[in-house]
Every structure is written in structure tokens, then in C-alpha cells.
Amino acid sequence: MSIDKKDVLKVANLARLALTDSEIELYTSQLQRILGYVEKLSELDTTGVEPTTYTVPLKTAFREDRVKESLSREDALWNAPDEDRGCFKVPQIIE
């Protein structure tokens, strides 16, 4: 599988990146090379092999349903780029 400029633009949109034209050029050629390299995985027959996503047995971590302290509103807003009356403020969403 190869990747072209159109794919890169589509992926950039999915990843929410406003790439410049030169970045698109660069990533198209670099991703082509990297994807060419990872192509070697297709040499292996993995039929019936379970995928590993974690190396430790994952189980649902239960805990007592107890009220405990959480971040204060002040702490949570400490790094907010913009805030208004105790809330995170973002640019207009609905035109």
C-alpha cells in the first residue's frame, strides 16, 4: 500500500493538524518510506494469532464507592488558555 498527497491531507484532517504545503510534501515522502519498511510484516502468516494490546492481564479495577477529594475548580482552571465564570471558554461553535 502506498500513501499519496490526498491520503496525507485526509489523515491531517482526521488528526486535526493544519499542515503547511511543505509539511504535506515532506510527510507524503517520509510516510511512504516508513510504510514501505513496515510492509515487511506481511511476510509473516499471523492467521489465528491473538493480538497483544497489553502485556499485563487487564481486569476491571474496582474500588470502594467512597467520596474523596478531587481537583478544586481553581486548580482545574489553573492552566486554562481562556476561562469565564469558572468554565473553560472556547471560540464560537455554532455560527
Next chain:
Amino acid sequence: MDLTTLTIKELSEKLRKKETSSVEATKAYLKRIEAVEGKVHAFVTVTPDEALSMAEAADKRLAAGQGAPLTGIPIALKDIFCTRGVRTTCSSKMLEGFVPPYDATIARKLKEAGAVILGKNNMDEFAMGSSTENSAFHKTLNPWALDRVPGGSSGGSAAAVAALECAASMGTDTGGSIRQPASCCGVVGLKPTYGRVSRFGMIAFASSLDQAGPLTRSVEDAAIILQAIAGHDPSDSTSIDTPVPDYLASLNKSVKGLKIGIPREYFIEGMDPEVEGSIRKALDVLKSLGAELVEVTLPHTQYAVAVYYLVATAEASSNLARYDGVKYGLRTKEAGGLLDMYKRTRDAGFGDEVKRRIMLGTYSLSAGYYDAYYKKASQVRTLIKNDFDEAFKSCDVIATPTAPSAAFKIGERVEDPLTMYLSDIFTISCNLAGIPGISVPAGFTKENLPIGLQLLGKSMDEETVLRAAHAYELSGGWLGRRPTL
């Protein structure tokens, strides 16, 4: 007496005997940072005032006859660990002004143990890189040769420990980011078993691979730090809930009869002869101590880099989705609507390598490609893990070089991401399998550049890894070698 040349063990003994104080040691380190930091550039942030007040508190504990082995010891943290009230940047413009409102579990545990935190070490942005050249702020230089990289991504941590700017530093390792810089800078670097140490408050890169560990000047020091940070954390559901052994108790046991596996896939034709020579000599040392060398095979080794760059980037693309300019971090001013704000913020805040990996990860997870890339890679990951399970049936630890070459020159590999990725060829499988690994100094090239021996262990068997590394360190003849700056 220069306090900065002491190991944690030695300084801790002096503190207990009241031969020196934590304030004195902290001042010595701050002076050393002032003297060499202009050459090495290992820190993003130095916090002298906070360090001195932590040192005063540690001296009070010591005076009262209290305190742990780390009480009063000046250390540093990779700038990936959240520290309440102290800027935590991940060496990214995205987090340049981020001041966490809480401590990472590791930072909290080290503070509770009485360690003095001198500051935050430089790194590859979001831990993505093998040379620390991807920091958005500055390059860190290798204390052994200032025209060379310190390795990465924990390059600032490794350089700071080697340059005597801190007694130890905490790093993180996703595909070799503790062990490879340790090898490049001639220090010890330990990556514990996945889940042995909490990841809470450690800024995420690839959540199924990331693990924190110490960079130190001796194996014994690495064991002391592991003792303080290991264990289950209710805030990290992937941390393992089994008792933490006494790592120091087994450290001095003999390696007589220990079976050391030598994977034939790691000693291939064309590898750097100086690296191979040093590793072969190190193996002879272990053999002379009574260890038994056995040949093992890890047949899927050649696929590890490909698996890693699909799995790690897929996880990264999802983890880094949180940087959207809303709750913390950078937000570009000139944005139009919300979507435009996201896109411009992310383009402005992330560096080149981070964007490349987000793009690769997003692509391999996107509709139509998931089975061919992410799922395939996760299946091959199983084969790699099975290779280790099989190999460990006939040996106790596995020995390999840490890196295929000594530290390379600054700028040498920046234009070519794939060649840079191959720097991690010997360290990556360990993360994919979730097992522990250590790099310990094992000699020098003719140009006086450090070479590292890597020892890999069974899952949760840090004790054997530390014991073998410690035995080698004591007989190898490299302990205490320092760069001149």
C-alpha cells in the same frame, strides 16, 4: 571532597553519619549545574529555591534519625513527570507554560522518601526520539563528546547524571528511552517490567509500552530508587498489584550457575566491531564469575522496529488528541472557529517528529487500514512476546548490546527518520514484551565513547537483572569512569 562524585549509596551514608548535610550536597550540585550546564544543556528548568527548602526539610528528618535511603539526595526528573507548581513541558511548545496542579505518583513517592528535586531534564518532545534533538527548546550534548548526541529520549537525564549535575534522574522508556541514552552517556539505566511502576502523572506517549525508571551511576543506586518507586497505584489501573521484593537483599548474591542467554539474532554480521568486542568481553567477565552462557533464539527480532512504529504511533495519535487548546497548553490566538482553533493550535504546538508520528498512527488506525497495520502489528507483537517466553525456558537473563553503535554525531540522523528509528533496534522488543531491562556501562570505543551492555529479564524479575548487572559492574572495571568537562 567533591560531593557530586558520590553515588547515592555513598552520599546517603555520609548524610547518616552527619559528615555532610543535604543542604551542602544540594549546593554542591547547584554549583556544578552552574559550571557545566552551559556546555551540556541537560535541563529545561532548574529549581534552586525549591531544592534548598527540600534539602532543609531532609536535614531535619536526618537530624531526628529518620529518613529513607533517598532522604537528602539531590536528583532530577525528566520533564515528562508532572510536578505540582513546577512547569512541566515534555520539551514541547505545546506545554511550554504548563504548570501541573498535581504531582505524578513517582514525584510524590520520591518527595515522600525525602529526595531533593533539583529540576527537570530535557528530552525529545513527548519522548519521541533517540537523540534529544527533537526538544523544542535546545539540544542536549553528550558529556563525553560535545559534538555528539546523548541518546534519547531521556537524553537530558542521562547527560545530567554523567556530568555530575544530579546524583540520579528519573526517565521513561517506551522503546529504549532510558537504556539507549544510558548507554550513550556511560551511566546505568533501568526499565522495570511494564506495570511495576505507576504511570500516573507521567505524560503519556504510548500507554501499553511506557514505563518509568532510574538513570544512575551504579546498579546499586538503581535498585535503591526502584525500591522507592515500585508498587501498585490505585490511580493507575495497569500497575501490577503484587508485593515489591527487597531489591537490595538479593543484589550481592553470586551469579554462579546463572544462565545468560545470548540471542544469535543480536550478534549479526555488519554490527559495529567495537560494540561487539566490548559486549563479548563483558560476557567473558560474567562467565569468569561462574555464569553459564547459552545460545538462545528470538526469531522475530527483525520485525520489532516495524511493530513498534505502528503500535507506538497508533497509541500516540490517540493520547495526543488531548492537546486541543481547551483545558491547558498552547492555544493559537488568530483562530477562527473551534475546529480551526484545534488545527492551528496543534500545528503550531507540535514539532516535526511528533506530527509525523501522529500522522502515521492516525493513518494506520483509519478506516480500511486497521487490519493491515495496527492489528497485524499487534499479532506480531504476540509472536515477539512468545519468543521471549520460549527463550526464558533455557536462561535466566538475556544479554545483548544496548545500541548498535556508540553515540552518533549531532545532526547525523535528523534528516532520515527511518535510520533514527533503527537506533532502537536492540531495545524495542523488551517494551513490546513488557519485560525488564537494564543498560550498564561495558567499555569505550577508541574515541572514548561509552558502550552499554543490555540485560533483559523475565517479567517481574528485576532482582535477577539487577544482580547480574551488579556482578558485572563490580568486576567489569568501568565503575566510576567519568567524562572530563
